[in-house]
Amino acid sequence: MTADSPDAAGNPPPDYNPVVVWSIFNSMRDYICVHRPVFGGNGEIVDCELISWNTAYEKVRTKKVERGQRIVDTYFLPESALAHVNTAWTDGHSYQLFNLNPDDGDRYRPKGAVVAIEVQWQRAGKFVLEIGSDLSEFQQVQNRLQQHEAEVAYSEKAIAIAEDRERIARDLHDSVIQNLFAVSLTIEDIARSTDDPTRDRLAAVRATVTDVISEIRHEIFDVRNAEEESIEDELRSLTMTLSEATGTKVSVDAPVSGISTRLRTNVRAVVREATSNAVRHGNARTISVTAAAEGGILTLCVENNGLPLPAETERASGTLNMAERASLLGGVMTLANTDDGLVRLTWRVPMELEGTA
Incomplete structure (x- = not known):
């Protein structure tokens, strides 16, 4: 049975009700609008007039939508949109992914917002349909996820660096400082059995070693407390x-x-x-x-x-x-x-x- 055939009881099909059909369009999440092409002298479409649209289309635009609006006057990238219109007119269909970074401003969103719209351009007789799916919220979630992943990676790197610093500080304290302290004691022991000029020189060397020990200890303290002070x-x-x-x-x-x-x-x-x-x-x-x-x-x-x-x-x-x-x-x-x-x-x-x- 076709759409124009009577039902089992022999009743004719109900009349087409455009109000019902358009109410369905208005309830859709995707936006739909109808454009009438405007042709140039060489037969190419140079602009389009807006004929009709659903409620979702108004939501993706920040300026008031009115019948007769032209793509050249109201679209952020009219050249790109018209290229898709011409493709749809000749081939029947064209696909566009409209994307803007947060730093860009446009007629769809205020500056700073993420814009991602998947657009299907479809020829329908003498008109061109524009059917768009707003993916902006999905794109925002993706961006936040990427930012979160970057923050996690940075935190993991910071933890690894902190662990390396702690290990180095521990090695300096347990090995290097102890060895230097032993050298200092040896110098002091040698100084006791030498004459005065040599003893003075050894005392100066021992003082230098002591300064080095103090400096290393201070650096260890700095490493362990750098994040807190x-x-x-x-x-x-x-x-x-x-x-x-x-x-x-x-x-x-x-x-x-x-x-x-x-x-x-x-x-x-x-x-x-x-x-x-x-x-x-x-x-x-x-x-x-x-x-x-x-x-x-x-x-x-x-x-x-x-x-x-x-x-x-x-x-x-x-x-x-x-x-x-x-x-x-x-x-x-x-x-x-x-x-x-x-x-x-x-x-x-x-x-x-x-x-x-």
């Missing part, structure tokens, strides 16, 4: 040892946050070297340590009231090390006397944010 707190803890041992007054003002682990390590090393030099070589009684970030540059400044720098002096290895650290990070270091009688070390390097190194 701000850089300002770290520098205060670092300089407190020097202040308590020598009586030198040290102030720290470094309200900088979020810098990378590599940069934190270099900042600590420079402050440790600069403050130690100020006391040992300059007899400084007050030291000021400041750090600030501006314009993508971290500026570290260490000032002291110790002996002024000679007019011409060969740089010590510690000073060279600080300059080299700056150079390796793409920055510069200067060391000079100031007009107000201070000695100022300025260390400038590009900022590295946490997670970049």
Whole structure:
């Protein structure tokens, strides 16, 4: 039995009711609209007029939908849409995946939203149907899933790095420090059985070994607490040892946050070297340590009231090390006397944010 055949009782088929059919269209999740092609002089479709549409079509548009609207005037990428219209007109059908990134603005969504619409262009006699499935919500879920996966991967990497740091810190404490301590005791034992000049030299060597042990212990503490302390707190803890041992007054003002682990390590090393030099070589009684970030540059400044720098002096290895650290990070270091009688070390390097190194 065909659609035009009478039923079993011999009754004719019911009349076509366009209101019922269109109510079905309006209840559909996919949008449907009908376009009337506008032809150019060469027979190619150059535009389309909107004839009718369902409720879903209005929902994917941010501007009011009106009969007679043209693709050229209202679509975000009219050239692309008309290319599909021409294909559908000649071949009967064309498929389009309309995609916009969150940074793009369009007539479908406000800027910042994700847009993903699967469009079927279908010729129907003298008209072209546009049938679209809005996949934006699905695309947003996919994007959030990818972001979540990236965050998980970053967390796993951070955990692995933290475990490596803890292992290195443990190895340094259990092996390297113990061996250095044994060397220190051996030097002390040898010094007791030698003459005065040699004893003095051995005492200096032993003092150096002791300093190395202290520095390694401090680095172990830094590694284990780097994630918990701000850089300002770290520098205060670092300089407190020097202040308590020598009586030198040290102030720290470094309200900088979020810098990378590599940069934190270099900042600590420079402050440790600069403050130690100020006391040992300059007899400084007050030291000021400041750090600030501006314009993508971290500026570290260490000032002291110790002996002024000679007019011409060969740089010590510690000073060279600080300059080299700056150079390796793409920055510069200067060391000079100031007009107000201070000695100022300025260390400038590009900022590295946490997670970049």
